[in-house]
Amino acid sequence: MDAESDYVTTESKEAGGGDEGGESVVVENKPKEKKRKGGGLSRYILIRFLLIFPTIFILVTLVFFLMRATGDPITAALGGRLTPSQLQERIAEAGYDRPLIVQYGDYLWGVLHGDFGTTFTDHRPVLDILKLYGAGTLELVLFSLIVAFAIGIPLGMLAARYRDRWPDAVLRIFAILAYATPVFFLGLILKLIFSVNLGILPTSGRVSSQGELTMSKITNPSGLYFLDALRLGDTALLSDVLQHAVLPAIALGLLTGGVFLRLVRTNLIGTLEQPYIESARSRGVGENRLARKHALRPALIPVITVMGMQIAMSLGGAVLTETTFEWGGLGYQLSQYMQARDYVAVQGIVMMMAVIVAAVNFIVDIIAALIDPRVRY
Known part of the structure; x- marks a missing residue:
């Protein structure tokens, strides 16, 4: 018998004091309500909490590459104040002469450990x-x-x-x-x-x-x-x-x-x-x-x-x-x-x-x- 049918028909037999004439008795059952999937406050809160991490990751990535679109930070901050040789020396010391993807990986690793870098203007973390x-x-x-x-x-x-x-x-x-x-x-x-x-x-x-x-x-x-x-x-x-x-x-x-x-x-x-x-x-x-x-x-x-x-x-x-x-x-x-x-x-x-x-x-x-x-x- 189909579990989701709206009506269940039962055949009554004459044996054992059943209804006279063997008439069919139709018993109406209400359709079972399907449980709503995905409900619950705790599950909703968990999903929303987990979505924070990819959101922050995307934002960190966008900020990093948009900042690098203008060049390395040392040239942007100190360009014109240092000679070209001093500028290149500072860039090499800070590691900004390495491939961009390597710099990005180091920055993510630092962020995960609470290191957001040091400012160039006043040398503060x-x-x-x-x-x-x-x-x-x-x-x-x-x-x-x-x-x-x-x-x-x-x-x-x-x-x-x-x-x-x-x-x-x-x-x-x-x-x-x-x-x-x-x-x-x-x-x-x-x-x-x-x-x-x-x-x-x-x-x-x-x-x-x-x-x-x-x-x-x-x-x-x-x-x-x-x-x-x-x-x-x-x-x-x-x-x-x-x-x-x-x-x-x-x-x-x-x-x-x-x-x-x-x-x-x-x-x-x-x-x-x-x-x-x-x-x-x-x-x-x-x-x-x-x-x-x-x-x-x-x-x-x-x-x-x-x-x-x-x-x-x-x-x-x-x-x-x-x-x-x-x-x-x-x-x-x-x-x-x-x-x-x-x-x-x-x-x-x-x-x-x-x-x-x-x-x-x-x-x-x-x-x-x-x-x-x-x-x-």
Whole structure:
């Protein structure tokens, strides 16, 4: 008998008190549901985690060969400062006269052992630079995400609430301006208004000179000034850190906040038109409660999904933001090393940013899978 047939027919016989006349009895069985293959949160997380490694490998490979497309790093960094014989001697010492594939293999081996090379301009291990300035960029991105959520979610809800009315039109124009305005231009405008004209916020840096002295007393600092100030319990230092972070966070956060605003508005409008929302509305549930309690969470799923891409954009914008505000992070250091043509340092910093983006996207995928089970399949 076919195991997947929808009906099973059983012949009843007259023997043993069966139905009279030997009539056939048709017993209807529901078709068995096939188990969904590939499901399960743990399997989904494992697959996403394993995908990080080929992603990083591809990024490392691209960065390496693109950097070498302009020639060897020593010629790029020191060309014109040394005589041709000195330059060739330095190239031979560093091993850049060997075949490119051999250099690539040595670079991969070094990366696997935590060796990203040494800068040519200041002779510092690239790994030390990543440790010292990576926390600064991470802190700036976190502050900017707080600004983005504080702007995008409530204003997106407000725009959806007043759909096709003047508040909606104003907020949509604001969102377009927010993500269309260049970060460096917005940063300069904010500095002119709040630092030069009003004099209420600092113009540059992560903390004041006095704050730097206080930070130097911390044992095993995390590099995140906000967290270190909390560890010390110094309210004056904490206020100093936050004052320096306000303008860079706003300049970078508005870029992402404008995207979040449009996404929340569009998805909230679509969610509010769903049948279960209409059913709740017919029972007398208020519009504000419908938006906050019933429609907001489904509307936030696309926002969380694109968060990884927005963080990647924030890291790109961090280069301009940190340069504008002289923020001590990887973006600022990257701009300095690019001007000096120190491609070994540039290669290490770009690769670290790529690793951060891959890791953040992995975390975002997990959050999206926890909120929306459909993502796992």
